[in-house]
Amino acid sequence: MASTGEEAVIWQPGGRKVVRRLATGGQRIFNVDVSPDGRWIVTSGGGKANVWDARTGALRFGVPAAELGAASWSRSGSFLALAGQSGSVPIVDQSGRAAGTVRQGVGFDVKGVALSPDGRLVAASVYPEGRANPTLPHVSVWDWRGRQEVRRIWTAAEG
Numbered sequence: 001m002a003s004t005g006e007e008a009v010i011w012q013p014g015g016r017k018v019v020r021r022l023a024t025g026g027q028r029i030f031n032v033d034v035s036p037d038g039r040w041i042v043t044s045g046g047g048k049a050n051v052w053d054a055r056t057g058a059l060r061f062g063v064p065a066a067e068l069g070a071a072s073w074s075r076s077g078s079f080l081a082l083a084g085q086s087g088s089v090p091i092v093d094q095s096g097r098a099a100g101t102v103r104q105g106v107g108f109d110v111k112g113v114a115l116s117p118d119g120r121l122v123a124a125s126v127y128p129e130g131r132a133n134p135t136l137p138h139v140s141v142w143d144w145r146g147r148q149e150v151r152r153i154w155t156a157a158e159g
Contacts, residue, residue, distance in 0.1 A: 008032050008043050010054075020057045024050060031070045035077040040094075042080060044071040049082050051096065061096030070112045074119035081122050081144075083113035089124050091144055102142045108135075121150065 008022040008029060022043060030045030040060065041052045049063040049071055063082060070083040079099055081091045087108040091100045104110060104126050112125035122144045128135045141151040 008041065008052075010041070022050075022052050022057060024048075030068070033071050033073060035073045036075055037077050040073075040077070042071045042073070044068040044082060049080070051080070063090065063092055063096060065090055069110075072114045074115040075117045076119060079115060079119055081113045081115050083110040083124060085109045085129075087126075089113055089122055089142075089144070091122065100144045100147070102140075102144050102147070104140060120145070125155075 006024055006026055006028060009018055010020045012019050024043060027048055028046035029043045033042050039054055041054050043050050045068055049068050051060045053060055065082060065084050068082050068084045072081050079091055079093060081089055083089060087104040087106060089102040089110055093099045102122055107129050109127045109129055110124045111127055114123045121141055123139055123141045126140050127137045137155045139153040139155060140149050142149050
């Protein structure tokens, strides 16, 4: 599977045959991920995440949000976490309904996201926006249901 910028291309495993193309109608794609059970494919970027049926290529649902980048499924495939430039991490269920949101605050971009194996925690790679923000890049680990940051891991030293 790969993205050409505005479509995701899925190849037959071990071969060169294109099985499916998922066209976004001009929306840029920055991330492609497959659910653990292989049933769903998420494409994200350009202000929206789309979830597709992997077998048929049909669009199941879309999640509009500000400049989305990374997306990550929980191990069970029950939840999908989305990283965005707005400083928030929306989490949706298999139907696209909002399940929760982690907010890093104004002035941050979330570049990457991952859910813990049990789906209880979400880790987000956080970068400050612009030079005026003195906060260093870090990883925030959240109990997303309780909306509490449980750990912050600094990824760079001051100075």
